[in-house]
Amino acid sequence: MKARFTDKVMVITGAAQGIGKRVAELAAAEGARLVLVDIADYVQGVAAELRDQGADAVAVLANLETWAGAEAVMAEAQKQFGRIDILVNNVGGTIWAQPFEHYTPEQIEKEIQRSLFTTLWSCRAVLPYMLKQNGGVIVNVSSVATRGLMRVPYGAAKGGVNAMTVNMAYEYASHNIRVNAAAPGGTEAPPRLTPRNAKEQSEQEKAWYQSLIDQTTEHSFMHRYGTLDEQAEPILFLASDASSYMTGTILPVAGGDLG
Numbered sequence: 001m002k003a004r005f006t007d008k009v010m011v012i013t014g015a016a017q018g019i020g021k022r023v024a025e026l027a028a029a030e031g032a033r034l035v036l037v038d039i040a041d042y043v044q045g046v047a048a049e050l051r052d053q054g055a056d057a058v059a060v061l062a063n064l065e066t067w068a069g070a071e072a073v074m075a076e077a078q079k080q081f082g083r084i085d086i087l088v089n090n091v092g093g094t095i096w097a098q099p100f101e102h103y104t105p106e107q108i109e110k111e112i113q114r115s116l117f118t119t120l121w122s123c124r125a126v127l128p129y130m131l132k133q134n135g136g137v138i139v140n141v142s143s144v145a146t147r148g149l150m151r152v153p154y155g156a157a158k159g160g161v162n163a164m165t166v167n168m169a170y171e172y173a174s175h176n177i178r179v180n181a182a183a184p185g186g187t188e189a190p191p192r193l194t195p196r197n198a199k200e201q202s203e204q205e206k207a208w209y210q211s212l213i214d215q216t217t218e219h220s221f222m223h224r225y226g227t228l229d230e231q232a233e234p235i236l237f238l239a240s241d242a243s244s245y246m247t248g249t250i251l252p253v254a255g256g257d258l259g
């Protein structure tokens, strides 16, 4: 198979587990030089594993809900590898699943911090480097939950991610910077080392979460969840030169659910 990322420097956020980790593994196999970012320190184990397999990979710990975190990550990537070709903004995920009237103001703010600000800060922080090198590729990981149940704040955050994807694509096309988003549907993954929400669910909360799962599978033409590979591959397609004439596109990856 052709190595699409030979010597490309790729920053992947939220790379300690789930979709981000799988993107890192597949990109490493195709020659990418990786900066793996996470708030969880076991991202260092992911980077070490990839180095053992011959990849060039470093781990950076940061809280991407802050501007300072995002700025430090991009500065470190530049310091380590001298450029940033690709940024995959993968951190996100709904923390609560409940009818909107049950969300507290604090929960709403937390959802927006987790699923919008992480991407907003990282995009802003990478731009000076991509502008200076006159090119780059950004892939934001959105969600088809922009049309869903039990997660209004998360849907709002991902709607924001979609809007910034299109606006940035428009604004920076003349600088040779492409910006696209993949919008996953429900995805099967091994049990999370870092749960989205560590608190034990009440019977009511379990029922609300089940209605989210039911809505997700009903809205997919295939009536099933996707796999980590089925999410990672479209992200890598958008990150690669194979999508060189695509920018400002939100690509739904949800078995026919368009979000």
Ligand SMILES: NC(=O)c1ccc[n+]([C@@H]2O[C@H](COP(=O)([O-])OP(=O)(O)OC[C@H]3O[C@@H](n4cnc5c(N)ncnc54)[C@H](O)[C@@H]3O)[C@@H](O)[C@H]2O)c1
Pocket: 013, 014, 015, 016, 017, 018, 019, 020, 037, 038, 039, 040, 062, 063, 064, 065, 089, 090, 091, 092, 093, 094, 114, 115, 118, 141, 142, 143, 144, 183, 184, 185, 186, 187, 188, 189, 192, 194, 195, 196
């Ligand atoms: N899994 C799904 O079913 C699904 C469906 C649709 C969209 N998505 C989207 O795909 C992306 C990845 O989902 P996932 O299920 O693999 O996620 P996950 O929750 O399994 O992993 C997210 C990673 O991000 C890290 N992280 C969280 N907050 C952080 C912060 N402030 N700074 C740095 N790192 C932080 C976590 O430690 C974790 O390693 C998310 O954007 C999510 O919204 C996922």
